[in-house]
Amino acid sequence: MNLFGRIFRISIFGESHGECVGITIDGCPAGLSLSPEDLLPDLERRKGGQGKGITPRKEDDYPIFKSGVFNGKTTGFPITILFENNNTRSEDYDKQRSIPRPGHADWVAHQKFGGNEDYRGGGHFSARLTTGIVAAGAIAKKIMNGVSIKAEVTEIGGEKDLEKGLQKAIDAKDSVGGIVECRVNGLPVGLGEPYFDSVESVLAHLVFAIPAVRGIEFGTGFAAAKMFGSEHNDAIENPQGKTRTNHAGGVVGGISNGNELIFRLAVKPTSSTPKEQNSLNWDTGKTEDFSIKGRHDLCVALRAPVIVEAVTAIVLADFMLLEQKIKRVF
Numbered sequence: 001m002n003l004f005g006r007i008f009r010i011s012i013f014g015e016s017h018g019e020c021v022g023i024t025i026d027g028c029p030a031g032l033s034l035s036p037e038d039l040l041p042d043l044e045r046r047k048g049g050q051g052k053g054i055t056p057r058k059e060d061d062y063p064i065f066k067s068g069v070f071n072g073k074t075t076g077f078p079i080t081i082l083f084e085n086n087n088t089r090s091e092d093y094d095k096q097r098s099i100p101r102p103g104h105a106d107w108v109a110h111q112k113f114g115g116n117e118d119y120r121g122g123g124h125f126s127a128r129l130t131t132g133i134v135a136a137g138a139i140a141k142k143i144m145n146g147v148s149i150k151a152e153v154t155e156i157g158g159e160k161d162l163e164k165g166l167q168k169a170i171d172a173k174d175s176v177g178g179i180v181e182c183r184v185n186g187l188p189v190g191l192g193e194p195y196f197d198s199v200e201s202v203l204a205h206l207v208f209a210i211p212a213v214r215g216i217e218f219g220t221g222f223a224a225a226k227m228f229g230s231e232h233n234d235a236i237e238n239p240q241g242k243t244r245t246n247h248a249g250g251v252v253g254g255i256s257n258g259n260e261l262i263f264r265l266a267v268k269p270t271s272s273t274p275k276e277q278n279s280l281n282w283d284t285g286k287t288e289d290f291s292i293k294g295r296h297d298l299c300v301a302l303r304a305p306v307i308v309e310a311v312t313a314i315v316l317a318d319f320m321l322l323e324q325k326i327k328r329v330f
Contacts (some may be wrong), residue, residue: 004206009322010314014085016121017127022082023132025139027321028068028077031125032143036063039081042138045306046131048297060086063135079139098283099290103271110282127211127300130307137310140317143326145153147186147311151305154264156177165304169298175270177212178195182308184261184316189241189321191256198254199261199319206311207265212300214267219249235258256319264306267301 003011007027014021059086061083068079097119100106105125109117117123140192141149156165157176169176192199204216224247225231233244234252241258250261272292281288297303 002154002211005105005314005318008140008314010133010255012132014083014129015118015123016126017123018085018118020082020084021129022080022133022330023136025068025079025136026077026154028074028076028079028139028145028316029321029326032074033068033072034074034079034139034142035072035088036065038142039063039135039138042134042306042310043131046134046303048303060084061131068232081132081135085128085133092285096290096293098281099279100282100291101266101271102277107280107282111207114259125211127303130310130312132312133209133217133270133314134306137306137313140310140313144313144317144320145326146317147308148183149182151180151312153178153305154181156299156301166249166299166302171267172275174275175238175297176271176299177214177267177269178304179264180184180301180304180308181264182305184312187250188320188323189256189318189327191259191316191323191325192251192254194254199256199315200249200263202319203312203315206310206315207263207308210265210304210307210311212268212270212304213265214268216241216263217265218230218251218263220247221249221264229314236253253274258282265304267304270297270300272296275318 002013003009005027008063009124011024012022013183015023021316028185043063046238047061064081064082064084067203068075068077104122106119109119109123109125121128128245131252151161154160156178157168159165159168192202200218201276207213207216218226220232227247232247234245236242243257243259246262248257250256250259274291276289276291277291278287280286317326
């Protein structure tokens, strides 16, 4: 349940307040120059900086390579990377254990794992696990020469003005969600298969592994339902497949067509909100008012772009290795 990919395969492990979180990456070609410093720019972006709405919990997130790299290059065997957890406050979660937090996995985890799950900070359900995913994404980007992947927040709390949207959460003492858009350029034609292994299907699979993602659309997306077919169709302009418009978002029949890959995803408001709520106390069997303690983001969408880029890179690197589109030029 923690494994993804066919050639470029990842397996995540760890818990939010455990000793560490990490990832094992299989299928990375041998001979790629790789050091911890190669991963640090994206890992720093995942932290979200010091701006409004970012959790005050800070971890160093320095990647510790345990296997798969020798003399500064990948060996072709599994790469295991650890990230230590040092800045934890588990007592915040001990105090509220009796009340499963609305919007979190507390209740379903308790039912599924019989109370044996590590509940501190959300345990294995925590977005802390995306640290390893971002590391794997940085490696995937590195092996895909000429492919550009860029994601950004385009909306917060229903506002195109991101500061205004974030201020709404601050004023309401609540949390807000957002929209993230990702654009990929430089993809070859022919990635993906119809139906079950379409580019959209596989990307959506891994995108929904990002905590708090609630929806995804490609190209024109849901707006296509309001268009005429003649309006939505992308006319082909030249033998290379360049289209006059890009309502399809770079994918037709589940296969990349060489145009810009564009998709957007909806990120829900952070479930841990400072606002008082009412929920079940499973010790008493009654509902009661409570507020969530701990350190949390007011808008998790702010930290999502680099994670979106990472999952996109992982999926596309896997597709390119399957199609033998990656050539060893490193």
